[in-house]
Amino acid sequence: MAQTEWIEACEVDDIEEEDVIRFDHGDRTFAIYRTDKGDFYASDGYCTHERFHLSNGLVMGSTIECPKHNGRFDIPTGAAKRAPVCVDLKTYPVKLENGKVYIQI
Amino acid sequence: MKDYGMVIVGAGEAGARAAAELRARGWTGAVTLIGDERHAPYERPPLSKQALSEDGEPAPVTILDRPKLEELGIRLLSGDAAARIDRASHEVHLAGGARVPYERLLLATGANPRKLSLPGNASNEMLYLRKFEDALAIRGRLAAGKRAVVIGGGFIGLETAASARAKGCEVTLIEAAPRILMRGVPEPIAAMVEELHRRNGVSFKTGTGIESVNREGGEYVVSLADGSRVRCDVIVTGIGAVPETSLAAECGLEIENGVKADEYLATSDPDIFAAGDCCSFPHPLYEGKRIRLEAWRNAQDQGTHAAGNMLGDRAPYGAVPWFWSDQYDRTLQVSGLADPSNTTVLRDLGDAGKLYFHLDGEGRLVSASGMGTPGGIAKDIRLAEMLIEKRAHPSPESLADAGFRLKELLKA
Ligand SMILES: Cc1cc2nc3c(=O)[nH]c(=O)nc-3n(C[C@H](O)[C@H](O)[C@H](O)COP(=O)(O)OP(=O)(O)OC[C@H]3O[C@@H](n4cnc5c(N)ncnc54)[C@H](O)[C@@H]3O)c2cc1C
Ligand code: FES
Numbered sequence A: 001m002a003q004t005e006w007i008e009a010c011e012v013d014d015i016e017e018e019d020v021i022r023f024d025h026g027d028r029t030f031a032i033y034r035t036d037k038g039d040f041y042a043s044d045g046y047c048t049h050e051r052f053h054l055s056n057g058l059v060m061g062s063t064i065e066c067p068k069h070n071g072r073f074d075i076p077t078g079a080a081k082r083a084p085v086c087v088d089l090k091t092y093p094v095k096l097e098n099g100k101v102y103i104q105i
Numbered sequence B: 001m002k003d004y005g006m007v008i009v010g011a012g013e014a015g016a017r018a019a020a021e022l023r024a025r026g027w028t029g030a031v032t033l034i035g036d037e038r039h040a041p042y043e044r045p046p047l048s049k050q051a052l053s054e055d056g057e058p059a060p061v062t063i064l065d066r067p068k069l070e071e072l073g074i075r076l077l078s079g080d081a082a083a084r085i086d087r088a089s090h091e092v093h094l095a096g097g098a099r100v101p102y103e104r105l106l107l108a109t110g111a112n113p114r115k116l117s118l119p120g121n122a123s124n125e126m127l128y129l130r131k132f133e134d135a136l137a138i139r140g141r142l143a144a145g146k147r148a149v150v151i152g153g154g155f156i157g158l159e160t161a162a163s164a165r166a167k168g169c170e171v172t173l174i175e176a177a178p179r180i181l182m183r184g185v186p187e188p189i190a191a192m193v194e195e196l197h198r199r200n201g202v203s204f205k206t207g208t209g210i211e212s213v214n215r216e217g218g219e220y221v222v223s224l225a226d227g228s229r230v231r232c233d234v235i236v237t238g239i240g241a242v243p244e245t246s247l248a249a250e251c252g253l254e255i256e257n258g259v260k261a262d263e264y265l266a267t268s269d270p271d272i273f274a275a276g277d278c279c280s281f282p283h284p285l286y287e288g289k290r291i292r293l294e295a296w297r298n299a300q301d302q303g304t305h306a307a308g309n310m311l312g313d314r315a316p317y318g319a320v321p322w323f324w325s326d327q328y329d330r331t332l333q334v335s336g337l338a339d340p341s342n343t344t345v346l347r348d349l350g351d352a353g354k355l356y357f358h359l360d361g362e363g364r365l366v367s368a369s370g371m372g373t374p375g376g377i378a379k380d381i382r383l384a385e386m387l388i389e390k391r392a393h394p395s396p397e398s399l400a401d402a403g404f405r406l407k408e409l410l411k412a
Helices: B013-024 B066-072 B132-139 B155-166 B187-199 B246-250 B295-311 B374-389 B395-398 B407-411
Strands: A006-011 A019-025 A026-032 A040-044 A058-060 A063-065 A071-072 A079-084 A096-098 A100-104 B006-009 B029-035 B074-078 B082-086 B091-094 B100-101 B103-105 B111-113 B146-153 B169-174 B203-206 B211-218 B217-224 B229-232 B232-235 B242-245 B272-274 B279-283 B287-292 B322-329 B332-334 B345-350 B353-359 B365-372
Touching: A006 A019, A006 A026, A019 B217, A040 A096, A040 A100, A058 B345, A058 B374, A063 B132, A063 B169, A096 B242, B013 B029, B013 B103, B029 B217, B066 B074, B082 B246, B103 B295, B146 B155, B146 B217, B146 B229, B155 B169, B155 B187, B155 B232, B155 B322, B169 B229, B169 B407, B187 B203, B187 B322, B187 B332, B187 B353, B187 B365, B272 B295, B295 B322, B345 B395, B353 B374, B353 B395, B365 B374, B374 B407
Parallel strands: B006 B029, B006 B103, B029 B074, B103 B272, B146 B169, B146 B232, B169 B203
Antiparallel strands: A006 A100, A019 A026, A026 A040, A058 A063, A063 A071, A071 A079, A096 A100, B082 B091, B091 B100, B111 B242, B211 B217, B217 B229, B279 B287, B322 B332, B332 B365, B345 B353, B353 B365
């Protein structure tokens, strides 16, 4: 098991409800989501179809839609839900502390 | 149903999606996919983009590779064409001699490039782009310093021009119509695309016909109606596509700008369905107007949808048309059917791009076209698609206001 750490990604208020933002850390890119229910999640930042930033996509409920060819993923699980994506998205644990969003990578 | 199983002719985008959907829906009988190409089903959009422009040896980007086909229990008969359909005995005859019985049949035969016949000795040396081998042939002729002529200012021609520029070719694009992209996108978007190509070094000859193409020594000479001549090393022609309807016509199915299907994607024979580029169908969002789309998402959606109806769903098809095209670092996306005859609304996103919305006479949103960075325009195009689907009448003011979130309109 590789070592994991909690890192501060953003403020809770940086993400509107039913939206997503991009978070870069080192040479990696993540997407941090806030669903329509107000829950926070994190995943790899790139679509698994082509290397495209999911943070430019649309969050509908708890689904993220890729802006490039409209592939879709379930945000909580990262499961691929619509062609052309067929590979699941890697997700990361999230915790909220003192108004900040932390992700474990 | 008898255990004849489901048969799909055409192992492309629509055919592959249909086969996968039959399995996803739990159909356990036979599924046979007949494809005249020797490859497993692959994506066509990369053929004018990465396959031409990227370094390294290109390979087809498969939709369903052979291990996946095996896992799903889909029998792929590749490299053999369906030659004839015997509707009375429910059999497809293959060119190689085999016969495949069907319970339900899907025609997903796609389209072929429209051929251009010109005076001169080099007309049949012009290249076309539809299949993987076509892309290889074109790619082999594009290299730094070579001169390429692209005939036709449609999407495939324009993407080919951009790829040829990426390879370092000198590129001239010839279009007989007064401007590029005459159909399908609003005029200002076509102007943005042309401007982008000019900035990237493509020369345009629009509004002029071609008199002849000749080989003279080691080069081609394209003579134009305006008297000018363009010398080049390769000619790629992209002047549209013709639906592949020969099988359907030969067995007596109705043809109308493609294999004629009803709202359930059934042809005039209730056991035979059609999907993708070969299929014309009435669109419920556009007063039942009969249309035929040549777009990747439509092929995907119709293939998937037709599979359900082959299993007895009887569900009408009415997905909002959507397509995209990549031009250099920009993208163009259109949802709905562009129709500038009533109201056009501009939403200016600054550096991120521009969107044009079309509303009909009653103020209903019928299309949205965007050109810009994918990150900039895609979200709004997608939201517009959902508004079109809902037959919404959004206020032109909110569409035009780049600071207003279109998502709010969905909640209305
Ligand atoms: C170069 C290129 C770039 C494109 N780029 C884009 C893009 O950026 N965006 C977009 O939205 N769309 C794009 N498209 C369009 C999109 O790829 C098509 O709409 C889509 O492939 C249509 O799917 P289809 O299954 O109907 O046909 P196809 O994918 O063409 O598949 C049909 C298959 O049937 C086979 N066939 C035909 N007759 C027979 C027979 N009698 N027996 C056996 N097999 C047969 C054909 O050989 C072919 O393999 C592009 C198309 C091309 C060619
Ligand atoms: S890049 Fe995300 S769906 Fe294609």
